[in-house]
Amino acid sequence: MSYQFIYDTRMSKVIQHFKTSAFSRLWSNIGTAVSRQSSQSLDSKKAQFGCAPGVIRTRVGYTGGTTKFPTYRNLGDHTETVDIDFDPDVTSYEKLLEKFWKSHNPTQSHSRQYMSAIFFHGNEQRVQAETSMKEQQSNLAQPIATKILPAHQFYVAEDYHQKYMLRNSRDLFDSLGLDGEDLVKSHAAARANGYVAGFGKLQDFNNEFEKVGYSKRQIDLICKAIQRRS
Numbered sequence: 046m047s048y049q050f051i052y053d054t055r056m057s058k059v060i061q062h063f064k065t066s067a068f069s070r071l072w073s074n075i076g077t078a079v080s081r082q083s084s085q086s087l088d089s090k091k092a093q094f095g096c097a098p099g100v101i102r103t104r105v106g107y108t109g110g111t112t113k114f115p116t117y118r119n120l121g122d123h124t125e126t127v128d129i130d131f132d133p134d135v136t137s138y139e140k141l142l143e144k145f146w147k148s149h150n151p152t153q154s155h156s157r158q159y160m161s162a163i164f165f166h167g168n169e170q171r172v173q174a175e176t177s178m179k180e181q182q183s184n185l186a187q188p189i190a191t192k193i194l195p196a197h198q199f200y201v202a203e204d205y206h207q208k209y210m211l212r213n214s215r216d217l218f219d220s221l222g223l224d225g226e227d228l229v230k231s232h233a234a235a236r237a238n239g240y241v242a243g244f245g246k247l248q249d250f251n252n253e254f255e256k257v258g259y260s261k262r263q264i265d266l267i268c269k270a271i272q273r274r275s
Contacts, residue, residue, distance in 0.1 A: 090148060091127035092210045096239025096249070097144060099136025103235045104128045105206050108164060108199045110157070115200055124162055128199055138170060142177045151178075152187035164196040171195075201229060208234050210242035217241065217266040233257050240267050243274030 095103045105127050112121025131141065142163070151161050163178075165171040174193045182189050205212070207229050212218050214237075223231050236257055239245050250271060254264050 092238045092242035093244035095235040096245035099132045101130040104229045106201045151189045151191045154190045161191040208238040211238040214241045241270040247271045
């Protein structure tokens, strides 16, 4: 998994972008054994960030390499990554890094496509990422394989990779009426993607569904999905 953080001035509050690959990004990606040669590998674990406190949006894609305009079938030297927008008034880079470390085994080595990586924006993020990795290493016997790298261009993955777990909840997905760029940018879709994947609690969803603006039917569908996975 890999992650990357950037600033987004399109919203009323300053939002930081968090990206992850194989699974570990801000941009980050979490390198994990569950990653496999299918569309699910891009989003099954990364979906957990969608319903994490303070996360505004997520999108999956590719970064870290030199290949121009990579695709899932022609990835070149890039790494699968999740890009996360978050509200720094609610959460922090450090908290998202904690979730990143807990979500996979960072001592496992993987190919560049699935490697564990954190892509930083600026020196402050680099220092925070390196400090967090040193803290994690102090609790592990094996050396951490995670790469901490500067963020460069991020390529958004194909539509069918976006909100993969939500797409599998067909009734809910269809009820949102989103696709393409609208789906990628949607706060409601990002939150729902995390919850239906089993990464959020019913109580947390009950505390936020009114603010997000889900319909009654959508609330019922998400609640049932959470209960099935709890």
